[in-house]
Amino acid sequence: MHELALCQGVVDVLREQAEVHHFDRVMTVRLEIGALSCVSAEAIEFCFAAVARGTLADGCRLELSRIPGEAFCLDCSDTVAISERHDACPRCAGHRLQLLRGDEMRIRDLEVA
Numbered sequence: 001m002h003e004l005a006l007c008q009g010v011v012d013v014l015r016e017q018a019e020v021h022h023f024d025r026v027m028t029v030r031l032e033i034g035a036l037s038c039v040s041a042e043a044i045e046f047c048f049a050a051v052a053r054g055t056l057a058d059g060c061r062l063e064l065s066r067i068p069g070e071a072f073c074l075d076c077s078d079t080v081a082i083s084e085r086h087d088a089c090p091r092c093a094g095h096r097l098q099l100l101r102g103d104e105m106r107i108r109d110l111e112v113a
């Protein structure tokens with residue numbers, strides 16, 4: 001499952017951060033999920049709890065926020081908001097869009113102890 005791999009990646013990052021910054025418990029993880037990423041928040045919550053079990057993030061709080069998709073339209077030469085990967089440009093209805101962000105999941109910040 002896609003979400004399982006993503007959560008494993010998050011826990012790996014937490015472990016690396018713990019070594020660099022010398023903390024041994026993660027209390028809260030805030031994640032941003034791009035609107036175009038096809039990631040299900042419910043699946044993330046479920047997978048994260050499973051992956052974090054027995055690690056420094058066991059039982060930590062998970063806060064998820066959605067970030068909108070953004071693309072650059074080659075026809076308008078402007079940045080526009082999109083909600084689906086294959087949306088047309090909301091200004092000119094063109095399809096020559098380059099995705100800038102919104103298809104990723106990333107850690108926004110952490111609370112650690």
Ligand SMILES: [Zn+2]
Nearest residue numbers: 073076089092
């Ligand atoms: Zn356009």
